[in-house]
Amino acid sequence: MPDEPRVFQYRGDRELVARLKRDSDLIESITQLAGEEAIYTASFTGIGALKRARLGYYDQGTHEYREISINSPHEIASCIGNVSLKNGQPFVHAHVVLADEEGNTRAGHLLEGIVFAAEVHLRALEGARLERAYDEATGLSLWEVE
Amino acid sequence: MPDEPRVFQYRGDRELVARLKRDSDLIESITQLAGEEAIYTASFTGIGALKRARLGYYDQGTHEYREISINSPHEIASCIGNVSLKNGQPFVHAHVVLADEEGNTRAGHLLEGIVFAAEVHLRALEGARLERAYDEATGLSLWEVE
Amino acid sequence: MPDEPRVFQYRGDRELVARLKRDSDLIESITQLAGEEAIYTASFTGIGALKRARLGYYDQGTHEYREISINSPHEIASCIGNVSLKNGQPFVHAHVVLADEEGNTRAGHLLEGIVFAAEVHLRALEGARLERAYDEATGLSLWEVE
Numbered sequence: 001m002p003d004e005p006r007v008f009q010y011r012g013d014r015e016l017v018a019r020l021k022r023d024s025d026l027i028e029s030i031t032q033l034a035g036e037e038a039i040y041t042a043s044f045t046g047i048g049a050l051k052r053a054r055l056g057y058y059d060q061g062t063h064e065y066r067e068i069s070i071n072s073p074h075e076i077a078s079c080i081g082n083v084s085l086k087n088g089q090p091f092v093h094a095h096v097v098l099a100d101e102e103g104n105t106r107a108g109h110l111l112e113g114i115v116f117a118a119e120v121h122l123r124a125l126e127g128a129r130l131e132r133a134y135d136e137a138t139g140l141s142l143w144e145v146e
Numbered sequence: 147m148p149d150e151p152r153v154f155q156y157r158g159d160r161e162l163v164a165r166l167k168r169d170s171d172l173i174e175s176i177t178q179l180a181g182e183e184a185i186y187t188a189s190f191t192g193i194g195a196l197k198r199a200r201l202g203y204y205d206q207g208t209h210e211y212r213e214i215s216i217n218s219p220h221e222i223a224s225c226i227g228n229v230s231l232k233n234g235q236p237f238v239h240a241h242v243v244l245a246d247e248e249g250n251t252r253a254g255h256l257l258e259g260i261v262f263a264a265e266v267h268l269r270a271l272e273g274a275r276l277e278r279a280y281d282e283a284t285g286l287s288l289w290e291v292e
Numbered sequence: 293m294p295d296e297p298r299v300f301q302y303r304g305d306r307e308l309v310a311r312l313k314r315d316s317d318l319i320e321s322i323t324q325l326a327g328e329e330a331i332y333t334a335s336f337t338g339i340g341a342l343k344r345a346r347l348g349y350y351d352q353g354t355h356e357y358r359e360i361s362i363n364s365p366h367e368i369a370s371c372i373g374n375v376s377l378k379n380g381q382p383f384v385h386a387h388v389v390l391a392d393e394e395g396n397t398r399a400g401h402l403l404e405g406i407v408f409a410a411e412v413h414l415r416a417l418e419g420a421r422l423e424r425a426y427d428e429a430t431g432l433s434l435w436e437v438e
Contacts, residue, residue: 005167007179012161015304015417017333017374019435021297033299041163043267045191045337045372047387049350057247058195060219060262068249073352077387077399078224078243078370080191082163082265093265095193095223097243097251097370097389099399101349103360105389107223107245116352117430119374119385121335121415123267125161138263143165151313153325158307158415187309189413191337203393204341206365206408214395224370224389226337228309228411239411241339241369243389243397253369253391269413271307284409289311 006143010041010125018120026050026079026113027092030120034083034090041125044094046079048118053098055108063139070106074098076118077105083122084130086141091132152289156187156271164266172196172225172259173238176266180229180236187271190240192225194264199244201254209285216252219262220244223251229268230276232287237278298435302333302417310412318342318371318405319384322412326375326382333417336386338371340410345390347400355431362398365408366390369397375414376422378433383424 016037020029026046034042055068081094097107132141162183166175172192180188201214227240243253278287308329312321318338326334347360373386389399424433 005170005175005179006165007183008163010161010163012158012304015302015335015415015419017300017302017335017417017422017435019298022429024297029297033297037299043161043163043191045335047372047374047385049352051352055245055249057221057245057249059247060195060197066247070249075349075387075400077389078372080193080224080226080372082193082267093193095221097223097245097397097399099347099349099389101351101358103347103349103362103398103400105243105251105397105399106249107243107251108221108249117427117432117434119435121374123161125163127161130163135263137168140263142263143163143265151316151321151325152311153329154309156307156309158304189307189309189337201391201395203367203391203395205393206341206343212393216395226339226370226372228339228413239339241367243369243391251389251397252395253389253397254367254395269307271309273307276309281409283314286409288409289309289411 010127013124013126016122020115020118022115024115026115026118030092031090039083039124040085041130042083042122044081044120044122046118046120048076049116050074050076051114051116053113054111056111057108074100084132086132154274156273159270159272162268166261166264168261170261172261172264176238177236185229185270186231187276188229188268190227190266190268192264192266194222195262196220196222197260197262199259200257202257203254220246230278232278300420302419305416305418308414312407312410314407316407318407318410322384323382331375331416332377333422334375334414336373336412336414338410338412340368341408342366342368343406343408345405346403348403349400366392376424378424
């Protein structure tokens with residue numbers, strides 16, 4: 001039953017507020033933070049600005065990511081993401097909306113985002129190990145509880 | 147005094163992490179989840195992808211929703227929403243930003259969103275019954291506490 | 293070391309759910325709310341609609357904000373923000389994605405947003421005093437803990 005809904009209950013654990021390092025990759029930074037703080041499940045939001053980024057669009061037919069390069073500075077108008085486990089390690093999944101100097105936007109799955117400045121609020125969650133496993137119907141790694 | 151600010155205090159109750167069912171409607175899925183879990187007030191965020199969607203834009207002059215059809219697969223670059231009561235039942239209000247294969251965006255009030263994959267973090271809140279009531283100034287159903 | 297990462301731990305304190313006042317400025321409203329409720333650190337999300345807005349894009353080269361005027365009603369498709377201290381006073385930093393009647397978007401740093409209707413979930417955080425201080429590398433006021 002690959003398409004049944006899954007609902008997992010957690011307890012709030014810790015609230016982290018972070019200012020990410022300039023020139024770091026946003027995904028790598030939060031992955032490293034999760035590792036250092038022993039965070040296995042979390043939800044986060046963020047705002048700030050990126051120097052450049054690579055976004056992904058997942059083709060629901062071919063099951064392949066199409067890559068979108070953003071080679072100029074953009075505001076992070078929105079960043080919403082989560083931390084769960086993939087192959088036993090903290091794995092960050094984040095989507096962003098970026099805005100240019102006219103306020104025009106580009107958005108999608110964040111593959112890489114080089115930080116100019118970024119303010120992140122991460123809520124660590126305590127509970128079952130939330131692991132990603134291959135889901136044949138979508139070709140994506142989706143949540144299961146071990 | 148239809149335009150006075152209203153501030154309501156709650157206590158965090160439960161944190162739910164959910165993977166929504168493929169081909170379900172995002173709004174219906176969260177409404178059903180709230181009903182099953184006896185959640186009357188909540189705040190949530192989500193990311194993922196939709197197969198198609200209908201968005202709304204509320205005309206502040208005529209007080210009518212204008213409907214925008216999105217008939218192709220899009221990433222959910224952002225979903226922010228809340229749960230409160232309307233006519234005594236859990237009611238979901240959500241806004242989304244969607245992104246296409248070029249990273250271009252469409253956004254608005256989510257009327258319907260057919261799920262390809264969706265990861266939602268919902269924070270249930272414990273406190274007064276937050277009910278929507280008709281607000282004449284805007285034509286919308288806005289929050290009051292009974 | 294102006295570009296080292298900073299991670300601050302907090303405890304969840306209070307959850308506020310607010311309906312902002314029509315015709316107020318979103319930034320001023322949340323700043324005032326924080327002042328009245330003695331909130332020094334917080335994270336929030338919001339949805340709703342604005343009558344008009346001024347957005348900012350920070351030029352990473354010249355270190356100046358470029359202003360973008362939005363002179364018509366838009367949905368608040370996303371609003372993500374935080375509260376911290378600047379010169380000892382609660383200071384609101386928020387980014388928004390706005391959507392017009394076609395679902396087209398404009399986004400950026402929110403300088404001013406005149407509310408038609410707005411629903412905000414604010415999570416107050418208890419912990420160290422999170423103060424903004426001038427950061428020479430970016431020209432921005434970024435987080436330090438006193």
